[in-house]
Amino acid sequence: MTSFPETNSIETGAAPSRWRRLSLVVRKLYSKPVTAIGTTITVIFILIAIFGPLIAPYGENEILASEARQPPSIDHWFGTDNLGRDVFSRVVLGAREILVLAGVGTILAVISGTIFGLLTGYRGGWFDEITMRTFDSLLALPALLLALLLLGTVGQSKYSILIVIIIVYTPIVARVVRSVVLAIKPQGFVEAARLGGESQSRILFREILPSVLPTLSVESALRFSYAIFLVASLGFLGVGVQPPSPNWGLMVKEARVYAGLVPWALFFPALAISLVVIGVNLMADGVKRIIGSQGQG
């Protein structure tokens, strides 16, 4: 099994700095047009999420009573909705909510899934059986249905959405990590560490985890894109977020009522969802390809 640092070491002949590693990854991501587009879209949306309040010309719930239902113009790039709110400002300011919810939820799900995957894969036995059968039962339900059931149980709030993302995606990440661990476990360096008296946690996190990281990075990117879709879908279904939140899914839900008259209020948030999901997916494909080529190399 080959990991990022090892591959880079071979290329450069010495352990490269973090910045050098990052620049290498970026260069790889931009080596193919499709991946470059995906990465650029993702970066742009992350920048919008960070600097949104500086970019948006109006507040997310600022009602311009005399300018309701205006088509896109110089003053309102994406037009205004049925209540006179600037759609561009709401799309820009909504980026933070959706990316933060999906991002934080994904990070926590990946951490939790990794811990479960490492433990079940390495320890095996009854712990593995019980944990994985429990996860299998969760995976038997479609993600959105499971999310709706959980939101109905834990109540509806942004924190509930975070919990839902963690519960929905932890089993998937755990299963992926476990499969890698099962492949690594019989290898000599793991056995050597165990015979050398290293503790279980040290073997898991120092010896095995580095080999899991490449697969985990691809899985994380994929989970992130699905989490974005999940947050938007829950917003569209009207659960977990409340008006007048600029959640893109909620914006689409509200705008579909009058889509025939004010189509721009539906089009731009829907476009934003599509772009960010497509962008993250393309980037994930790129990461997967880079890792695949390194594995072969």
Place this chain on the structure above:
Amino acid sequence: MYAKLSNHRFHFPVLIIALAFLLQACAGNTPTPTEPAAQGRLGELRVAIQPIVQTDPAFISSDPEIIIASSIYDYLVDVTPQNTIAPRLAREWTVSEDGKTYVFSLVNNATFHDDTLFTAEDVVWTFNRLRDPEVDSPTRDLYSNIENIEATDRFEVTFTLIDPNPFFLYDLSDNHALILKADTEEPGSDFIGTGPFKLVSYNPEDRLVVEANEDYFLPDRPKLEGVEFIFFNDQVAQSEALRSGQVDLVMLLSADLFNTLVGEQGIIPLEAKTNSFDVVRLRADRAPGDDPRLMQALRLATDRQAIFDLVLQGYGALGKDTPIGPMYSQYFAEDLQPPARNVDAARQLLSEAGYPDGISLELHTPDTGNRPNLAVVLKDQWADAGIDVDVIVEPESVYYGEDGWLEVDLGITGWGSRPYPQFYLDTMLVCDAIWNESHFCDAEFDGLAGVSGTTMNEDERVEAYRQIQELLIERGPILVPYFFSQLGAINEDFIDFQMKPFPGRSDLSTVRLKQ
């Protein structure tokens, strides 16, 4: 090598959505002509409605439940779209000079759907059931003023009241007061009425189908072969079904949705002026609403005209913080005005009430009609005065479930149109009102409502209603920003449909298919 299409799992939802739009665009708008039937009846009307829960007339409440029940059963007296009382199973009536005795002559040619003849005993049994404490129908209080109900002839029934009630005929036309056959054992599932349509089938998850009652006592009615009430959970889906020709009639549309149907070929938009309103109310019996200055501040921070323009888009009338709207022309005090928007004055009142840095409140609202939009606009307007609102939109069943709406401090509630204003005072604003959601209790108000609800002198009632409006504008617990029109749309192939202010009470027996 670039990733193959099959690797991009995100394409599938996009494809499905695109296909859905394509299918929608391809769908045609086709009416439903059917074969000519006996007695000149022609066609079947397909009505899109929300699913129903209650089928027992004593407990129905929503428009869909009421329009279905009033197709199968009949009222003793009915209310016209102009809010006047009209005969139905009662042909005519007389009222004693003291206003306490009402004698109704009934039609003698009406039969129930099982061919039993309709008589005065059925009326007596129905109204006794509606006021029976064991049945506990919502009408129990409404009919508590009835001393006795007696069948004084086979086709004559006499009501004796404890006190005079100038609105008694309207009370008899209450939504629940549909006449059932005496001794009906299962009022929720028998569906045996005298109405213009008879039940054919009922699938709670799909539709309820009725056919014309060939023996209906009103001549030449109904004019349709039947009606299909098709259940839709979603208002957008209802309007799309009308647009694509899958249904013929939709009602209870929001202004946004209604506007998308205006100008559509083959569709006739319907608007009925009503006294329906959304009330924003603050609980007056506990902090923070027990300080009337807070409600006054909310009123001063509200721009009613902007709300009317944005939320109703002109379909209705401006409200004046009382439930007595312009539809009650004889009682509506046109010259009275609530205070105009004054954000500084609102801030000052808040400061005097102990909130110099503003106040945070939760505003609960059901997810139906224009209420979520009203909540969003109020949040924006009130923010200018330092009132920070968290909007909590809940499904209607949750908002009204387990009386939660009566508990929350600040809420928005929709009130349907009634033919007379006393209903709102008695059920919503007097101290012991059954739905006193603001927990308002004012001795002067109760005194005035008592006068308006019992006096047989019309001038005295007009004056009482005027004083009630003055009092509510000055210190009432409610904000009524508008009265909304009821909006709907019908396939142009169907004519003679008149939507009533309470759409569930619209009469489908007059509707006919254009030939």
